Amino acid sequence: MSDRTRFDDLADAAERYGGCSLDNYAVIRSVAENISTGFCRFLGAKGEVCVHLVPPQGAWSPRPYRSGAFSVSGTGFLPLGAIAFGLAVKVSRTGDWTRLVLTCAKKGQHVEMAIANGPVFDLDLPLGEAPLRDVYDRLHAHLVAWFNDQADLYENGDYGGRSIGFELIHAEQD
Numbered sequence: 481m482s483d484r485t486r487f488d489d490l491a492d493a494a495e496r497y498g499g500c501s502l503d504n505y506a507v508i509r510s511v512a513e514n515i516s517t518g519f520c521r522f523l524g525a526k527g528e529v530c531v532h533l534v535p536p537q538g539a540w541s542p543r544p545y546r547s548g549a550f551s552v553s554g555t556g557f558l559p560l561g562a563i564a565f566g567l568a569v570k571v572s573r574t575g576d577w578t579r580l581v582l583t584c585a586k587k588g589q590h591v592e593m594a595i596a597n598g599p600v601f602d603l604d605l606p607l608g609e610a611p612l613r614d615v616y617d618r619l620h621a622h623l624v625a626w627f628n629d630q631a632d633l634y635e636n637g638d639y640g641g642r643s644i645g646f647e648l649i650h651a652e653q654d
Contacts, residue, residue: 501560505552507605508563508584511591512549514607515582515615516567522616525570534566534579542568542577542651561585569623575651580619598622 512533520531533549534540547553551564562585571578581596586605594600599618603611 497560498558501558504560504586505550505558505563507586507591508565509547509550511584511593511603511607512565512567512582514612515619518612519567519569519616519619522613522620523569530570532568534568536564536566536579536581536583540566540568540579542570567619569619571623571627577651578623580623595619595622 516531516533520529523530532542532544534542534545535549535553536551549565552558562583564581564583567580567582568577569580570576583594583596585592587602589605591603591605592600593603593615595618599622601615601618603615
């Protein structure tokens with residue numbers, strides 16, 4: 481006769497869930513960090529940081545938040561599911577930044593990534609340079625199109641109102 485109890489079954493299931501949630505977080509955090517550093521290089525910033533990982537909601541400033549940049553930060557028991565993070569991107573020569581909100585979900589051997597109010601695309605795991613370049617192209621095109629669309633609307637007598645999931649802030653240079 482086994483000494484296993486129903487509690488043992490429950491604890492085993494919870495430990496399995498915990499292992500999966502840690503794996504999920506590690507994969508998504510790695511994707512986010514690769515995008516943050518690679519997108520700054522892609523933009524051609526010369527020796528300055530032009531992209532930071534920031535919280536997806538609430539107040540933020542353009543600085544590194546480490547684990548605080550992810551929607552699961554501070555939740556205690558790490559939930560298993562899609563994780564959002566903010567990507568602060570410097571958009572002007574005078575210190576203006578914007579926050580794009582991205583949501584990632586690990587699905588088997590790929591990650592589904594969605595830009596708030598924008599496109600959804602898949603990244604195969606492990607990450608390769610070509611798929612990341614596609615992400616950078618899409619992020620850049622999304623930002624440029626939004627600014628151009630808003631200016632076009634204004635020039636035609638309309639302030640627009642289409643949102644892309646970010647707001648603009650001005651940060652003084654250090």
